[in-house]
Amino acid sequence: MKLYDVYPLFDIAIEKGKGCKVWDSNGQEYLDLYGGHAVISIGHCHPHYVEMMTKQLNTLGFYSNSVQNPLQQQLAERLGRACGYEDYFLFLVNSGAEANENAMKLASFYNGRTRILSAEKAFHGRTSLAVEVTNNPKIIAPINNNGHVTYLPLNDLEAWKKEIEKDDVCACIIECIQGVGGIRMVEADFLQGLRKLCDEHNTVLICDEIQCGYGRSGKFFAHQHLGVRPDLITVAKGIGNGFPMSGLIISPKFDAVYGQLGTTFGGNHLACTAALAVLDVIEGEKLVDNAAEVGEYLIGRLKSEALPHVVDVRGRGLMIGIELDVPYKEIRTRLVKEQHCFTGCSGTNVIRLLPPLCITKADADDFVERFKAVL
Numbered sequence: 590m591k592l593y594d595v596y597p598l599f600d601i602a603i604e605k606g607k608g609c610k611v612w613d614s615n616g617q618e619y620l621d622l623y624g625g626h627a628v629i630s631i632g633h634c635h636p637h638y639v640e641m642m643t644k645q646l647n648t649l650g651f652y653s654n655s656v657q658n659p660l661q662q663q664l665a666e667r668l669g670r671a672c673g674y675e676d677y678f679l680f681l682v683n684s685g686a687e688a689n690e691n692a693m694k695l696a697s698f699y700n701g702r703t704r705i706l707s708a709e710k711a712f713h714g715r716t717s718l719a720v721e722v723t724n725n726p727k728i729i730a731p732i733n734n735n736g737h738v739t740y741l742p743l744n745d746l747e748a749w750k751k752e753i754e755k756d757d758v759c760a761c762i763i764e765c766i767q768g769v770g771g772i773r774m775v776e777a778d779f780l781q782g783l784r785k786l787c788d789e790h791n792t793v794l795i796c797d798e799i800q801c802g803y804g805r806s807g808k809f810f811a812h813q814h815l816g817v818r819p820d821l822i823t824v825a826k827g828i829g830n831g832f833p834m835s836g837l838i839i840s841p842k843f844d845a846v847y848g849q850l851g852t853t854f855g856g857n858h859l860a861c862t863a864a865l866a867v868l869d870v871i872e873g874e875k876l877v878d879n880a881a882e883v884g885e886y887l888i889g890r891l892k893s894e895a896l897p898h899v900v901d902v903r904g905r906g907l908m909i910g911i912e913l914d915v916p917y918k919e920i921r922t923r924l925v926k927e928q929h930c931f932t933g934c935s936g937t938n939v940i941r942l943l944p945p946l947c948i949t950k951a952d953a954d955d956f957v958e959r960f961k962a963v964l
């Protein structure tokens with residue numbers, strides 16, 4: 590059997606990782622400003638994570654959601670404290686798309702409606718409704734194109750207001766920093782206005798924090814820069830530092846109903862251990878503060894260097910977009926091949942930086958030098 594060929598791959602196999610560095614099968618070292626697509630939060634192969642995961646694997650890897658799992662309870666308490674949502678509930682699933690599916694499903698159970706508002710250039714995943722609220726017709730199959738969604742310009746409150754006032758909108762789903770969309774940021778006035786409109790019209794406000802959350806923006810959640818509390822928050826990527834898991838953080842205004850949501854794998858023992866180890870390290874090493882500090886430093890350096898081809902540098906914390914006046918493709922490829930440095934990308938001309946949250950200022954300086962060398 591061959592692999593189903595859907596990924597345009599670099600001709601590189603990564604075999605080993607440590608902190609912000611990875612090594613390929615030839616022993617070549619790379620600086621990782623991509624974090625495996627914003628997944629690596631505490632750094633590759635953190636010793637505390639490895640130790641906790643190994644111990645758990647030697648004890649119990651999995652049992653189903655038909656019995657008590659005290660690790661889930663521990664995680665809910667720890668995460669509630671860490672993110673400032675102690676009065677909310679946690680439901681654990683397995684991927685970003687699945688968290689968003691459950692968020693929209695819960696919103697629809699809540700108010701009985703079926704329309705969703707989503708932003709232009711939004712990305713929320715590749716399954717059923719998650720892909721329908723993703724503003725990319727190329728990945729929406731006919732079976733997913735069910736007319737639930739209206740896409741609206743980011744930060745254009747009047748446009749969202751016009752739709753919400755029809756009193757038939759189930760939920761608004763929004764990334765406070767768009768990732769795939771090219772590091773486009775939601776403004777505080779817009780989100781605060783949206784919060785008010787949602788309250789007035791019984792519409793559920795969902796913040797997709799799958800890429801911009803979990804400390805990446807320099808606060809635990811990107812929406813916390815904007816002074817708003819959403820009804821539902823989805824998290825994935827950094828929560829498990831590579832162990833596939835995700836969560837839905839649920840306002841107390843929702844009443845849990847037995848059997849309404851469920852999953853086989855979600856919140857299993859190994860997944861919860863991964864998430865607990867991640868929280869230990871995020872707290873112990875003050876990685877949210879580090880994201881704020883090193884992010885500001887790196888954005889500052891990129892802005893002050895007057896780099897050729899760079900027309901804009903934007904972002905918050907360690908979620909940074911570098912917009913170029915040329916397609917990113919050659920520059921990004923040369924960064925990998927010649928400078929041995931991984932970055933992400935968006936659209937046709939944005940380089941996206943999503944490094945592990947433990948990156949140092951020295952790593953940031955190192956990146957700037959490698960980047961200069963390929964411009």
Ligand SMILES: Cc1ncc(COP(=O)(O)O)c(C=O)c1O
Nearest residue numbers: 684685686712713714768799800
């Ligand atoms: C903002 C956002 N939402 C949802 C997803 C989907 O997550 P997953 O690939 O884990 O389903 C992603 C993945 O890149 C994302 O960036």
